Amino acid sequence: MLKIVKDSHLDHGLTVEHQDYILELYRERDGFFLETILLPVRLSSLTCGLHGPIMGEEAIPDSECSLEVRGERKGPSRLCNRAPTLTRRVTVIAGPHEGEPCVLYTAYGGPPAPREPWENMSPEETQASVDFWAKHALSR
Numbered sequence: 001m002l003k004i005v006k007d008s009h010l011d012h013g014l015t016v017e018h019q020d021y022i023l024e025l026y027r028e029r030d031g032f033f034l035e036t037i038l039l040p041v042r043l044s045s046l047t048c049g050l051h052g053p054i055m056g057e058e059a060i061p062d063s064e065c066s067l068e069v070r071g072e073r074k075g076p077s078r079l080c081n082r083a084p085t086l087t088r089r090v091t092v093i094a095g096p097h098e099g100e101p102c103v104l105y106t107a108y109g110g111p112p113a114p115r116e117p118w119e120n121m122s123p124e125e126t127q128a129s130v131d132f133w134a135k136h137a138l139s140r
Contacts, residue, residue: 002026002094002102012108013046022092022107030102032095036112039088046109047084052136054111055085059135068140075118080137 002023004010010019021043026033039045052060060080067076087109097103113136114129115121121129 002029002104003100004104005097005100007097008104009106010104012106014107015044017043018046018090018107019104022090022104026092026094026102029094034091034093034112036089036091039090045086045088046090048087048089048108048110049084049139050110050113050136051080051082051139054113054132054136060137065137070138073116075116077116078133078137079140081140082137084139 004019004023014022018039021040025037048055051057060078060082064080064082065078068079069075070077070079089110090107091110091112092107093105093112094102095105097105114125114132117126117129117133119129
């Protein structure tokens with residue numbers, strides 16, 4: 001059963017209604033999962049700060065970007081001055097946490113994106129992340 005806990009990362013504009021919808025949709029889920037869903041019309045759109053080919057745009061050139069540490073993250077993110085867009089797509093990531101079989105790690109507006117290259121990953125995942133983030137950026 002999917003749960004929200006104090007460690008759930010919910011700072012992507014999710015309303016209580018979004019959270020309730022996600023909890024209901026995945027109430028029977030156990031274990032790790034990453035899924036992208038379309039919001040029902042009764043729920044408001046979310047903002048998406050991701051830019052680049054995965055969003056149907058050209059690659060974001062280095063001339064538009066800077067590397068900056070966001071919040072308390074351990075490494076820098078590739079950021080640009082483009083405004084976020086509205087989306088009906090929501091990516092939900094959940095899995096085991098502190099003895100619980102299925103906890104909401106995060107949910108955010110937009111398609112799935114790989115973790116950033118400074119995260120602890122295998123060499124293959126790191127290379128895929130480097131390749132992705134060389135063409136994509138987040139809204140500042």
